[in-house]
Amino acid sequence: MEHPDSKYINALLTNDEILLKEIYQKCFGKIRYFVVNNQGTDDDAWDLLQEAMLSIFYRIKRQPFMLTCPFDAFIYIVCRNLWIKELRKKHNRGVTTGMDEGYSFKGEDDLARAEECAMQQDRRKLFVEKLNELEEGCRKLLQQNWSGLKLDEVAAMLKISYAYARKRKSECMAKLVMLMKKSPQYEQLKW
């Protein structure tokens, strides 16, 4: 059964400032405690919350899901997963957990989804980092195609043939995937 906190998911999708503020009032204190107690600052906590919210936004856009636990619990777990990965990447140090025990989850689904959101966000970070390493021509072609333009439209815009645009897209994707594969984070990510 859908949780009443699903309204916060809609708030995220519709950018509803009042409801966003309401959910932040519920969850930010705990996120801040967790981050500050684990080598972070208030600013880190705020940025982490943004990242977690975005990861949920993309997860819903990719595959809508029904929330069955309180939203603050869900976002806390996403934040915790993201921060643990961040710390491992930076320092390879342990993390002081202990606060998530206060939340109860009815099933494994929410935990798995929270993990998935964090994983997707990690993939996104790696992708953005490596996309910026591509030459401008490649980057432009890929971004225009991803933004919703069909390849023949992109070809027309770039004044190249459709066949060349197709070939070029595959080559650019190959370069991008190669760069991602070379990154140390690649092996830790699920695809």
Place this chain on the structure above:
Amino acid sequence: MKMNTEEWFDKAIAYFNGMMTTEQAQLFEKETAASEELSKLMQTWKTTDEEAALYEKNRQETEAFIYTHQKLKSDFVNDDVKVKKLKYSPWRWVAIAAAVTGIIMLMKIFTPSPDKSSFADEHKKKLDTTHKIVAVDSPVATIDTQLKKRDIQLRTLYAQVFRPDEVPEDPNGPLDNAFFYYASKQYKKAITAIDSAGSKTLTRGSDSFTPVTRFYAVYYKALSLLTLGNDSGAVKLLAQSVSLAPSAFLKAKAQWYLALAYLKQENVQTAIETLGILIKNPSAGDTSRKPKSCFPN
């Protein structure tokens, strides 16, 4: 023979470009599926293409959300509000307590005390009426100046050593809201949250308030009152928290702040006595039992 990754990328370009025949494409898929590494590459390619399209298509919406999120930041993150990390060991604040005691003792020696100097006391009472006509260098004026100087010294000393204690390392539990407000320096709200947690506990039964939580409720309420300037309320609750403390270390913390509250009330003798008890407390410096949050900065 197994394909290496370089060969795979060459073939993948043709595969995704639609340049392979059906048979070639099926063979490529079969070869890819046979290797865990190549399967992962194939999945990376597809997922990246799919998710990247998602990011690009929703770029405006995410930018709008980021704008709102950053706009709300000032409501939640105040640059002045930082939960500070441990900077002082228990041994160090026992040393501070000793130093504070020493300073107060010196102040007592070198300035006349209103409770010991009957001369000063007697003349101080007259000050209200005589102050305006007494010459600046007369004995009464000198004593008055010294008394004022000592008051200023006491207030300065209090301001120098008083810092509200940090919240516990694990703030989860019935007082979590109160800890949030306390850490955010919203002391009035912290007091309300503590009272509210207390009344909820009464209605639910006492099972959710452990001895530690009970101590924290009284202790943090006292510290909030002290910070807000309600010294007498703070003294009462700190004295109560000393008796409620479930460990010697927590007791020492309560004694420290109780001494500071007395100091703020200018009850110098009792402040010294309380600090004396704290210095003699053998467990105050026991780092093996210390909570992580600690004393003044």
